[in-house]
Amino acid sequence: MRNTLKSRALALSVALFVIGAGAPLMRMLAAETPAVPRKKPPPENRDESKVPPIVLPDPLVLKSGQRVTDADTWSRKRRGEILESFRTQMFGRRPPGPAKLTYKVFDETRGALGGKATRKQVTVYFSADEQGPRMDLLLYVPANASQAVPAFLGLNFGGNQAINADPGIKISESWQRNRPELGYVRNRATEATRGNASRRWDVDTILARGYALVTAYYGDIDPDYHDGFRNGVHPLFYRAGQTQPAPDEWGTIAAWAWGLSRALDYLERDPAIDAKRVAVLGHSRLGKTALWAGAEDERFAIVISNNSGCGGAKISRRVFGESVHAINYDFPHWFCANFAQYNERVNDLPFDQHMLIALMAPRPVYVASAEKDLHADPRGEFLAALHAEPVYRLFGAPGLGVQEMPPLNEPKMGRIGYHIRTGVHDVTPYDWKCYLDFADLHFGRR
Ligand code: GCU
Numbered sequence: 001m002r003n004t005l006k007s008r009a010l011a012l013s014v015a016l017f018v019i020g021a022g023a024p025l026m027r028m029l030a031a032e033t034p035a036v037p038r039k040k041p042p043p044e045n046r047d048e049s050k051v052p053p054i055v056l057p058d059p060l061v062l063k064s065g066q067r068v069t070d071a072d073t074w075s076r077k078r079r080g081e082i083l084e085s086f087r088t089q090m091f092g093r094r095p096p097g098p099a100k101l102t103y104k105v106f107d108e109t110r111g112a113l114g115g116k117a118t119r120k121q122v123t124v125y126f127s128a129d130e131q132g133p134r135m136d137l138l139l140y141v142p143a144n145a146s147q148a149v150p151a152f153l154g155l156n157f158g159g160n161q162a163i164n165a166d167p168g169i170k171i172s173e174s175w176q177r178n179r180p181e182l183g184y185v186r187n188r189a190t191e192a193t194r195g196n197a198s199r200r201w202d203v204d205t206i207l208a209r210g211y212a213l214v215t216a217y218y219g220d221i222d223p224d225y226h227d228g229f230r231n232g233v234h235p236l237f238y239r240a241g242q243t244q245p246a247p248d249e250w251g252t253i254a255a256w257a258w259g260l261s262r263a264l265d266y267l268e269r270d271p272a273i274d275a276k277r278v279a280v281l282g283h284s285r286l287g288k289t290a291l292w293a294g295a296e297d298e299r300f301a302i303v304i305s306n307n308s309g310c311g312g313a314k315i316s317r318r319v320f321g322e323s324v325h326a327i328n329y330d331f332p333h334w335f336c337a338n339f340a341q342y343n344e345r346v347n348d349l350p351f352d353q354h355m356l357i358a359l360m361a362p363r364p365v366y367v368a369s370a371e372k373d374l375h376a377d378p379r380g381e382f383l384a385a386l387h388a389e390p391v392y393r394l395f396g397a398p399g400l401g402v403q404e405m406p407p408l409n410e411p412k413m414g415r416i417g418y419h420i421r422t423g424v425h426d427v428t429p430y431d432w433k434c435y436l437d438f439a440d441l442h443f444g445r446r
Contacts, residue, residue, distance in 0.1 A: 038332075041325035041343070046374050054317040054347075059355045059391050071394040074361070083295060083359060085350045090311075091292050092250035092336030094258045095237040098127065101265045109168055110143070116207050117143050121160075121170055124266050126221075126233050133233045135220035136160060137263055138169060140203055141212040141272045150277035150301075150443050151212035152435070153263055155256060155286050158182070158189065158197050159217045165195030175223040175231070200283070202432040209436050210445070212273055214263060218286060221259035222252045226333035233258070247337040253285065253311070254336070257293035264299055277301050277443050281435060283427045284376075285334065288312035295359035302442060304366045304435050307425050309376025311335065313367045313384045315353050316346050321377030324349075353380075354387035357416070361388070362395035364442040366417035366435060371408055373425040379405060385418045392416060413438055 045051065059082065060068040068078045087093045102125040112119035120139040126132065138160040142149060156163050159172030171191065176184040183192030206213045218224065222232025229235070229244045233255050245251065250258070260280055268275040279302035282290035287308025294303030305313045310322035311334065325343035328335065342349050357365055367385040369378035382405045389399035398414035406412050411419035411434045421430050440446040 038329065039325075039343070041323055041329050044321055044323060044326060044375070045319050046321065048320065048379070051318060051320050054315070056315070056317065056352050056354060056387055057350065059358045059388070060394075068394070071362070074391060074394050079359060079361075082351055082355050086292075086295065086356060086359070088248040088336070088338060089342070089350060090335055090339045091254040091257070092245060092338075093248055094250045094254050094296065097258070097262055097265060101262070101269070102128070102130075103266050103269075107168065107170070112168060113140065113164070113166060113203065113207070115143060116204065117141060118272070119166065119168055120270075120272075122266060124216075124262055126262065127236050133221070133236060135216045135259055135262070136170060136172070137214060137216050137266060138163070139212060139214045139270070139272070140164075140207060142207045142210055145210070145212075145272065148272060148274040149210060149212050150279070150439065150445075151214050151267065151273050152206060152279050152281055152439075153214040153260065153267070154281045154283075155218040155221075155260065155289065156197065156201070156215050157218065157286070158184070158193060159219075160215060161189060161194050162197040163195075163201040163215055164198050164203055167194070169194070172217045172220070174217055174219045176219065177224070200427040202429050205429065205432060205436065209440070211436065211439065214267065214273070214278075216259065216263055218256050218259075218289075222255040224252065224285075224333075226331075229333070245336065249336060251335045251337075251339075252333045253289050253292055254296075256286070256289040257296055260289070260293040261297045261299075264297065268299075275299070277439075279304055279435070279439050281306060283307055284309065284425065285311075285331075288334075291356055291360075294363070294365070295356060298363070300363070302364045302366070302439055303360050304368070304438075305381075306368050306427050306431055307370055307373050307376050307381075308367075309373070309381070311353075312376075312381075313353055313357060314377045314380035315383050315387075316342075316349060317352055318377060318380040318383070320380060321375050352384070354384040357384050357388035358391035361391045362397050362415065364415050364417065364438065366413075366438050368418070368431055368434065369420040370424055370426065371420060371422050376425065378420050382418055382420070385416050388416060411437070413441055415442075 107121035109119045117140040122137045125134045161169040161171045172189045183190045267273045280300040281304035283306040287305040288311045294300045328340045369381045400412045417438045
């Protein structure tokens with residue numbers, strides 16, 4: 001598909017050049033995604049003894065070769081260099097947010113969840129067109145809060161109604177992957193989907209500990225399948241005639257992360273929420289998203305990656321679990337087109353994922369793994385957290401306090417947090433307990 005597009009674009013641009021028909025069109029065609037040969041990746045390695053040694057790029061060396069030895073030089077120079085590399089080579093550049101935020105609060109119910117919460121539902125519009133892409137936010141705020149509360153913000157996989165059986169939650173009207181056993185049919189959510197993911201959203205505990213929970217369906221921002229970027233928010237920002245993002249422009253993960261920033265724009269206007277204390281979190285592909293959201297938007301006070309794996313916290317150079325090649329092959333829409341250039345030369349990446357973690361510095365960041373989640377490479381996730389430490393040290397911030405992976409279910413919490421728990425790829429009450437403890441620690445709540 002991309003191949004054909006590319007050759008057509010080339011032929012057309014040559015023709016236009018010859019007849020002198022307009023530079024704007026030429027620019028537009030040059031921005032088409034280049035062809036990346038789609039070649040099946042080798043099977044993934046899950047044998048630690050077969051992992052070759054790796055050399056990680058040094059976060060503390062400027063492109064000029066000069067060493068970064070102080071926090072100021074990091075913040076003024078090096079952080080921007082790294083962010084720019086991640087933008088152009090991996091996630092893609094995103095547009096700015098809309099100049100004016102338009103939203104409608106369509107539900108505000110006191111005494112929700114048996115009296116424990118105030119439930120709010122808000123539609124955030126991504127453009128002036130109310131029929132265009134928009135996202136429904138669901139907020140639960142502790143009922144007894146006497147002042148603005150800190151919040152956890154994370155996207156969900158199945159629509160807001162899936163996170164709790166609360167009959168007051170609006171059922172998502174957006175595209176869904178069919179999973180009839182869970183109540184998703186004809187690409188829509190039905191009543192049967194209420195609460196199907198409540199196991200992953202420990203709402204009662206979050207509220208009891210004094211935090212609000214804010215969530216939105218990730219598919220409101222961009223449906224999670226490769227349609228050549230015709231649906232979702234991408235087309236809102238195309239230049240005249242543009243039909244897909246340029247090779248260095250945002251893929252779907254960057255779009256989801258951008259949506260999280262728009263959610264934060266709304267939270268800044270909601271007096272119930274302390275928007276300076278919002279922890280952004282996500283699981284798996286949404287864990288990759290939370291990390292990128294925290295890198296792009298420094299308003300997020302804490303960033304939490306749950307089992308984010310390849311493209312998230314996992315070191316890309318480590319030949320274990322999912323590879324860059326495999327992720328680009330299986331999910332061609334997640335990253336920008338440039339990222340596929342590294343499929344078979346991952347050691348040429350100008351960064352590795354420890355540098356993504358370091359982009360959060362000096363803010364608290366938490367990386368969590370699960371013992372049986374080998375596809376996500378728990379050790380690779382730990383190493384990224386560990387090797388972000390030199391940047392935190394510039395700020396005098398404590399790192400993990402360990403050099404080796406901690407034992408199962410023994411969280412380590414400095415300004416960087418990490419745990420590996422027993423069990424599989426999932427979000428569990430144990431994970432939530434650690435995140436709440438971490439937030440309490442850094443928000444001075446204990
Ligand atoms: C796949 C993918 C992972 C991703 C996961 C998820 O397993 O390979 O990279 O994290 O889906 O989002 O659940």
